[in-house]
Amino acid sequence: MQFENTREFAQKLDEQDFLQSYRKEFLFPKVNDKDVIYFTGNSLGLQPKKAKQFVDEVMNDWASLAVEGHFHANKPWWDYHERLAAPLSKIVGAKPSEITVMNTLTVNLHLLMASFYRPTAKRYKIICEEKAFPSDQYMLQSQVRFHGYDPQDAIVEIKKRKGEHNFRTEDIVKTINEVGEECALILMGGVNYYTGQVFDMKTITAEGHKIGSFVGWDLAHAAGNIKLNLHDWDVDFASWCSYKYMNSGPGNASGCYIHERFHNRKDIPRFEGWWGTEKESRFLMKPTFEPMDNADAWQLSNAPILSLAPYLASLTLFEEVGMDVLVEKRNLIVSYLEFILKEIDAQVDSAFEIITPSNPEERGTQLSVFLHGEGKKIFDYLMDNGVITDWREPNVIRLAPAPFYCSFEDMFNFGQILKQGIKS
Incomplete structure (x- = not known):
């Protein structure tokens, strides 16, 4: 044109x-x-404009039903978060069972690293891009220290070429192959927050899997912005905030994707809480955790309904378009x-x-x-x-x-x- x-x-x-x-x-x-x-x-x-309507609905149910809103509200609170899975799965290219919404972004990345960063004496390094979003840098540094490693050794930053503003995929692949069997995790931003560059997530994920590494993505600047196909790209896990391109409100709840191959795996550890236990027996207060057969197994606590309401309102627009x-x-x-x-x-x-x-x-x-x-x-x-x-x-x-x-x-x-x- x-x-x-x-x-x-x-x-x-x-x-x-x-x-x-x-x-x-x-x-x-x-x-x-x-x-x-x-x-x-x-x-x-x-x-x-729909956000207020959705929040008001929750406030009105709270006023008229109080605790009974968990089961008798127009959109019952005990499964409110489940309503977000289907529209989000279309936005990030996943199956609804691979999606859950909880906490905020850095909290979720920490929780996901409990499952997907399990260093050994030989395989302990994390690959990320240089000058990643500061919260990701702090998270990665604290994670490797928690496991007893020095960030200077355990974190490998992919560099840009001198005089260039953006990363080259061939340089990323080269770094992955150089780290090789020492790499436990590749965790990068799907879209670089500073330059706006979109990474070749499909290629990077495939290259990471070739060396036996888990591959995850921080999609804070990608979800609702670019076309994603997380399931088909074979991504292991991802998380994103909802308040940028998805218009859910300041500091709002974060989405998570966990590939279905990790559901019901006993060799994948995670931190657990009662909202991740089987829905049918959740209120029986059993002493043993029985995980949901989907990404909701990573849920910990009651969903923050007042946060989810404006998110759900915005997702109705994504559904229409x-x-x-x-x-x-x-x-x-x-x-x-x-x-x-x-x-x-x-x-x-x-x-x-x-x-x-x-x-x-x-x-x-x-x-x-x-x-x-x-x-x-x-x-x-x-x-x-x-x-x-x-x-x-x-x-x-x-x-x-x-x-x-x-x-x-x-x-x-x-x-x-x-x-x-x-x-x-």
Whole structure:
């Protein structure tokens, strides 16, 4: 498609956009009495209007039923989390039995590592990408220390080539083969939070299995953003937060995927709690744990219903639309944003550098941009003028035009605000 940097062209794209009506399903903050241009769905998605309705339903059931809401609410609380499994399985490419929702992301990764990081004297190393999201770095460091290893020895970071912003799959595969039989676990982010690069999860998972390692993925920036096929890729486990591209609300519950081959395996340890025991006998208070025959066996405690309600509300929108439609618009709107950035760069005395891969197959919704010579001043100007984006040191602005609620006219307006900010 031949793009144009005009309002008329952007409006034409919006008229052709199947998702245009879904913009009205979300609540926008305002700056100067106007809806903001919202580029931070990669940190916290906008609130779906349905979310309040779903939360109010739980509050009303609590008021009128109290403890009986566990069994007699319109959506009984004791199995509320099960309603999220089917829609989530479509988003991440899994079977519903391989999905559960509990806790928050880093908590879940720690719990999953109890099952999938079991170091031995020979096989104890973990492979991750350099400068992974800090919470993942802290988690991995604390895990290897817990098992008595030195992170400097036990954690192997895959490096980027000098002068390059993104990882090469061949370098990742090379590192996997070099570590070989010493590797107990490969745990990486499916989408790099800083650059927005999408990793070749299928290839990396296969290469990890060849050397006998478990392979897991932190999908915080991938779930609801890119097309995933976790089951077909033979991924061992994964987890993701729900408040970014899936719009479930701040700090909300995390999803987990555990491949079905690990269900009912007695040689796979896990930490256990009563919500993971057989549903039919859960309230018989038996002294012996009888695990659920699915990913729910990793559940520990009562599901946080007030957290799950807005998540379920958002998933109804995903059910209506499907990932294929979201990905199709994502590719187009990110390409248009890339075009706008390059157009503005050519018009002003400045230099932008987009460090996200240009290949749509290697990126999701996010473009990360170096603003050489402009720095924080441009970020502050954008925020003051109704463009909500985020800043990452040393000099990167991340722009994530989430396809559910961002418009092509937003992209045009952003370009005009950006140009004015540079000139001012």
